[in-house]
Structure formats: C-alpha cells, structure tokens
Amino acid sequence: MTKSALISDIHANLPALEAVLADIQQYKPDRIICLGDVVGYGPQPRECLALVRKTCQHVLMGNHENAVLHGGEQFTPLARIAIDWTSQQLRDKEILQYLMSLTPKMALDGNLFVHGSVRDPMIDYVREADSPWMFYRLVQTLREQFTPFNLCFVGHNHRAFLGTELGYIFPHDDTEPPQMKFNLKDQKAYVSIGSVGQPRDGDIRSSWVMFDGDSVEFHRVDYDREKTIQLIHDTGLPSFLAERLRYGE
Ligand code: ZN
DSSP, rough: OOEEEEEEEOTOOOOHHHHHHHHHHHTTSSSEOSSOOOOOSSOOOHHHHHHHHHOSSSSSHHHHHHHHHHHOSOOOOOHHHHHHHHHHOOOOOOOOHHHHOOOEEEEETTTEESSSOOOTTTTTTOOOOHHHHHHHHHHHHHHHHTTTTTEEEEOOSOOOOEETEEEEEEBBBSSSSSSSSETTTTOOOEEEEEESSSSSSSSSSSSEEOOOSSSSEEEEOOOOOOHHHHHHHHHHTTTTTHHHTTTTT
C-alpha cells in the first residue's frame, strides 16, 4: 500500500518545514504531497520553495502562489503587504515558470487533492463550522464529479480536522487514549490536513498527515518558533504575522 505524507500551508516558515520533514522521514513514506501555499506571510519563501521542490513528488498551487503570479488584489491589507514582499523575493524567471506549472487540484489513486475546496480549489474554504448538511452536500457533489472517489484532502484553512457526512471530528492527542488515527476505508470524507507554517486551530505546533490508502493519521510537531518570529521582525514584515505564531490563530 502506498504511504503518502501530506503537508500544506508552509507559508515560508523554514524552521517549521524542516521540523516536519524530519518527523516525516521517520515514517518512511513513498511520497510527499504538498497542497500549496508554500510561500506568503513568512520570511523564507525561496528556501521553502527549494526544499519543497526537492522533497515533494506532487505540489499543488495555493492562492498565495497564484497571487505571486497574478497579484493579490483580493487579499486583506496585511496579506497584501506580505505578498508584495514575497513577490519581490521570487523575481526569478525559473521560479515563476515553475509556479505557473502548478495547478490547485489533482486526482490520484481515486482520491482528490485540492488547495481550497471542491467548489473552488484555489480560494474557497472548507470549515468545520459547515453543518453536517453542508458536508453531506459537498460529499454528494464529490460523488457526482469524481468517480470512483474516496477522500478529498484539503489545505488552505490552516486547521486539522476530519469532515464526514455525520459532522466533523477533531484529532486529539491530549485525550486518553489519543485519537489521531482514523480508518476511512470505503468512506467519503474531507481530510483537512492543517498548516505547517501558520496553524490556526489553537495548536501552535505544525500539522501534517500520513495516509496509507485506508487510514489517515494526524501529526503535530514543534519547531523553533522563536527563530521564525525573529526572522519576520528582521525582514520588516508586519509583526502580527510573527505574533500570531505564538497563539496558533
Ligand atoms: Zn494558506
């Protein structure tokens, strides 16, 4: 069975990416899949992009990569400042050509991988606040669009959870026994894999997911947060982008 490690939303946080890749290595996956937003917000876009290209077999386009190519007009003022700075760092013909080759959606082995959601793979969010009814409708849409479809892996919302037809489930490693692994054989579900470089689900550790074809296992890894925070201050990016890493929101 093919073992895939999934990462997303690195957001130019190199210490977080390195910590996650080191953790992933212990599990010896057959491939690493990145669901996009390698750059944006953080201080090391070039380094993160180079490392992702070296280590990941599949890379999707996130809305931040898209904004580097086409401008971030629809971004919030804060994200706009960051994407303008990021675009300066990535002014390189080869890098831009690579970014242009990416797409926000990919089907692989009967599963679907998108940056955002099925409704819009680039910018739409899947949220756990979506009612079970909403999930049901989304799953129905998936059934119609992709056969045979099993699971849909999403990034973009920076929150790790599982969306099923019955509602959503948060993985927990602070319960006894910890519930981080879920068998999804023959089920339809959304797997929201969380963020490597800017988690927003209240857990400040980086998030990644292992998928073996039947089950998904959520992982959280700590990293040298102070290093990233210092680098954000050094580059002159908005300090909120550094401080939010302390809160995971
Ligand atoms: Zn993102």
